[in-house]
Amino acid sequence: MKEFGYDRAHDVQGAVALLGDDPEARFLGGGTNLVDLMKAGVERPTRLVDVRELPLGRIEFSPEDGLRIGATVTNSELAAHPEVRRHYPALAQAVLAGASGQLRNMATVGGNLLQRTRCGYFTDLTKPCNKRAPGSGCPAIEGEHHNHAVLGASEHCVATHPSDMAVALTALDAVVAYETADGPGELPLSDFYLPVGDTPHLETALPAGALITAVTLPATPVAATSRYRKVRERASYAFAIGSVAAALDVRGDVVRDVRLAFGAVASRPWRVTKAERLLTGSPVSAEAFAAAADAELAAARPLPHNRYKVTLMRNLVVAVLTELAEEATR
Incomplete structure (x- = not known):
């Protein structure tokens, strides 16, 4: 492992100042992804700035303002919070679907948003990877890609984003708050992750040196009737x-409001805007749900070994929306 500096920050501006303008320095939260990447040699930071003691560990809710989640809140704390479970159940379910209990106890909300792809080529230094080494190529396109992207990919990268939590946050119109040396800023989560294009190594729109301080969700009534459904290759601890x-x-019998986001099909959580538009004001039926899913998935460009994802996502949309509709009529 490359030698690196270590500092523990005690206030937000101090943390930003410690990181400075060093592009190779990193903030350290729970470290559940960053430390693994350091061990593999993918990440080689010159300095780690530990942010776990910053005053960013609160969850606040009000019926008027919605939910505010501090960046150092752990995933376990978020999933167990009674107001999250009551008003944003899909978020609690998404967090519980991710990783193991031990990892959720360590992982932070800010770090979860910044975790990097689990593509095997990205973590294997003996292989080319445009996300890790721009311009070297994307071997997944011709190689192992059964769990890679079918939406929004490019000839430069077909990796997927691994976060469960970010999918729920995307569907629920979350906003990311951050701090820089020039002051605070905000980014809607829908704009937080950059399209792959020809620069897959550029993953977020965060300004250089920015520290995530919180994630906020609006007080949206529809969020109380929400669900997160994850399909994986084994029952637990799998992406x-x-x-x-x-x-x-x-x-x-009419859809008044609907929010949808897909996970594990693109380089970022995929907001399902076409389906949302088609469904709003439409009759409630499995046929309408399927037609809306088909409209969104018409843009899919699957590779030979991940074509199953198109059918999988269609069926997931129909199943989850049908369950929510049935609950609404009980």
Whole structure:
């Protein structure tokens, strides 16, 4: 492992100042992804700035303002919080679907958003990877890609984003708050992750040296009727091969409001905007849910070994929305 400096920050501006303008320095939260990448030689930071003692560990909720989650809140704390479970159940379910209990006890909300792909080529230094070494190529396209992207990919990268939590946050219109040396800023999560394009190594729109301080969710009534469904290759402690975060408001037999996001099908959580538009105001039926999913998935460009994801995501949308609709009529 490369030798690196270590500092423990005690206030937000101090943390930002410690990181400075060093592009090779990193903030350290729970370290559940960063430390693994350091051990593999993928990440080689010159300095780690430990942010775990910053005053960013609170969860606050109000019916008027919604939910504010501090960046150092652990995943376990978030999933167990009664107001999260009551008003944003899909978020609690998504967090519980990720990793193991031990990892959730360590992993932080800010770090979860910044975790990097689990593509095997990315973590194997003997292989080329445009995300790790820009311009070297993407061997997954011709190689192992059964769990890679079917939406929004490019000839430069077909990796997927691994976060479960970020999928639910995307569906629920979350906003990321951050701090820089020039002051605070905000980014809607829908704009937080950059499209792959020809620069897959550029993953987020965070300014250089920015520290995530919180994630906020609006007080949206539809969020209380929400669900996260994850499909994986084994029952626990596995990354998704496909997932859906959904929220549904039904009045009579008509969809009044709907929120949808896909996970494990793109380099970022995928907001399902076409399906949302088609479903809003439409009759409640499995046929309508399937047609909306098909409209969104028409843009899919699967590779030979991940074509199953298109059918999988269609079926997930129909199943989850049907369950939510049935609950609304009980």
